[in-house]
Amino acid sequence: MKLLFVHPDLGVGGAERLIVDTALAAESNGHKVTILTNHYDSNHCFEDTRNLEILVKFSSWPRHIFGRFHAFLAYIKLFLASVWLIFFSHLEFDVVVCDQISLPVCAFKWARYKVLFYCHFPDQLLCNDRRNYLKRFYRAPLDWIEMVTTGMADVILVNSEFTKKIFYQTFTQLKNKKIDVLYPSLNTEKFDSLLNEFSNESLQKIDEIDQNNQILNSNLLEMKKISDKKFVFLSINRYERKKDLTLAIKALNELKNKLNKETWESCHLIMAGGYDPRVGENINHYEELVGLAKSFDLLGQISFLRSISDKQKIQLLRRTICLVYTPTNEHFGIVPIEAMYCERPVIATNTGGPLETIKNDETGYLVSPNASEFANAMEKIIIDPTKQNRMSKEGRKRVINCFSFLAFQQNFETILNNMTRETLKKDD
Secondary structure, eight states: OEEEEEEEEOSHHHHHHHHHHHHHHHHHHOOOOEEEEEOOOTTOGGGGGGEEEEEEEEEOOSSOTBBOOOOHHHHHHHHHHHHHHHHHHHHOOOOEEEESHHHHHHHHHTTEEEEEEEESSGGGGGOOOSHHHHHHHHHHHHHHHHHHHHHTTSSEEEEEEEHHHHHHHGGGGTTTSSSEEOOBBOHHHHHHHHHHHHSSSSSSSSSSTTTOOOHHHHHHHHHGGGGOOOOOEEEOSSOGGOOTTHHHHHHHHHHEEEETTHHHHTTTEEEEOOOTTOOHHHHHHHHHHHHHHHHTTTGEEEHHHHHHHOHHHHHHHOOOOOEOOOOSSSSSSSSHHHHHHHHOEEESSSSHHHHHHHHHHHHTTEEEEEEEEEHHHHHHHHHHHHHHHHHHHHHHHHHHSSBBBBHHHHHHHHHHHHHHHHHBBBBO
């Protein structure tokens, strides 16, 4: 079967990780996979995308106009790329898989393709600031388009029961539409390979020093801070304000008041995550976080890493004693799964996807999204190493039992077979 995946920006993030894993699962089942996108940078991507067939169209078009119209341009660019593929590429596919932006669904349905839409979260809910009348006027047609074109898909999938509930609350006119949950998975085989490959290699040596790479060199300097630290906490998320990364820094500041001097001096926090120099928010928020750490006099206790590779992420998870996961109402959250598989307990908010992935007091702690609660959980991790070890073992078991790549691969194959049971190419 020939599958086409349509994704706006194939960078580094949870949505991108899911799409790549879905493509890899399809390839493992013997299908031919192609990804259509508006942007792909081989220097800022998941490493396994380099072995996939990727078509990049309309990448030269701007992402915004004077800092505005991000959503409008994203919709138009992906729709035009889809139109190009239908009319000018001379390529044919059995199933089209769209995610994030639903507008291309209508184009592919017009061309009589079977279409699957994977909803990570309703796009309209990601636009929180609608106080301005003009902003509401601008978003109204985009919201309507999202609802209508999402409903055109033959199959709609979501990443969690939480997202499913939000989907029905948001798209009230689609209340009779059948929605299935397909949990993202962890490619455990890949993780095992990386864990074995770098088991005896220091983090600083994973990547060779490049005198022309300022971010890499900054990362290497930041990592020198943790060489003699015993209690290292880790936060992995994109440098975006909605991820509430300030919570981790504020929690560390609260933790300082709970520990004696010797224990506190052995504590460290690593802030690591996706950083795209094309994205103004990434640049600005990184600077805001550094400024916040400086205001608490914590620069010596925090390392800020940007654009880490998969290899570095594995090494970071091995070096830490616990993952601190700060987003509130996260749609799913793949990082806690990765941490648990690496036998690291997770502290997360008692909201959204983590409620379905983390077992409170068994594989980590689910707490209210405030600095005091996070600091209390961090203190528990430090003072009770026996329970920390037990949580670590239980976390890995949970990932293997509930979020394995094999189960994901089989479930996705069943969905494809159900879609194409009557016809393998197009609707009659």
